[in-house]
Amino acid sequence: MTARITRRSLAAKSRLAAVGAIAVAGSLLVTGCGDQTKDNGSDSSGTAAGSTAPLADKLPQSIRDKGVIKVGSDIAYAPVEFKDDSGKTVGIDPDVANAMGKELGVKFEFQNGTFDTLIGGLASKRYDIAMSAMTDTKERQEGVDSDTGKKVGAGVDFVDYFTAGVSLYTNKGDDQGIKTWDDLCGKTMAVQRNTFSHDLAKDQAKKCVEDGKKTLKIEDFATNPEAETRMRSKGANVVSADFPIAAYSVKNSGGGEYFEIVGDQVEAGPYGIAVAKDNTELRDALQAALQAVIDSGEYKKIVEKWGVEDGAITEAKINGGS
Incomplete structure (x- = not known):
């Protein structure tokens, strides 16, 4: 197509x-999003805490101690993130997170939530990051309401990982x-x-x-x-x-x-992994991990698996959206 x-x-x-052809495969399985009062269908990706990983020392100590990065995600957006027949969270985002987890020595635990509450979930520390096909825009970086132009929050930083x-x-x-x-x-x-x-x-x-x-x-x-x-x-x-x-x-x-x-x-524009503005250590660790995944060729395998090569990036930028 x-x-x-x-x-x-x-x-x-x-x-x-710069997105061109895409060939997507698999069967569509749609599940509703959970509410924000509880974890709903969380899934983990990555390696066990404490394992040897080349970039583990870049993470905040609190994350290293837990061995888990909590990910807010709207898990009903195939093929980026969705539930397979067994109820497991799969897609482009979980695969990229899994590869980054191996570099960082932690698990990425996906927790289901509605898209419009994910940034608020970062502010309340419900999640460590949001990874959900979220376009990196200046408004989101600056915490500005796109309708009114008024400041409504602290904003977030993005580590860009795809283009669509x-x-x-x-x-x-x-x-x-x-x-x-x-x-x-x-x-x-x-x-x-x-x-x-x-x-x-x-x-x-x-x-x-x-x-x-x-x-x-x-x-x-x-x-x-x-x-x-x-x-x-x-x-x-x-x-x-x-x-x-x-x-x-x-x-x-x-x-x-x-x-x-x-x-x-x-x-x-670019999809970005959203991180709270005051969590620069985690942001920089994610950037380093993503770049390592790109450089190793693992990223290329993931985008080829899902048929989205034309949205691939070659550099893990911070706040590349405009």
């Missing part, structure tokens, strides 16, 4: 991404003439809330009004599968998600009979 990336400039939301564009998809055989984002005026979009796709949708809704057209109606949901269910029931015309997720759903949902991608990808 191929898709070009189209340049967009909606309220400075465009990102410089954003796609639109509809019910199969019912594209309703949607080829570009400008074709969304007068339509209803279902989208996972507080994602980059959600930001782009809100920008497009404003643009529709400014252009004298009917607005784009947005219905936001806690998870992407809920947004897809809404579209399947004809309650929405279109869903937007990161291209790897959209491509996976199109290939696997209903045996490939439910959805189709419409139009081109739009420019997005």
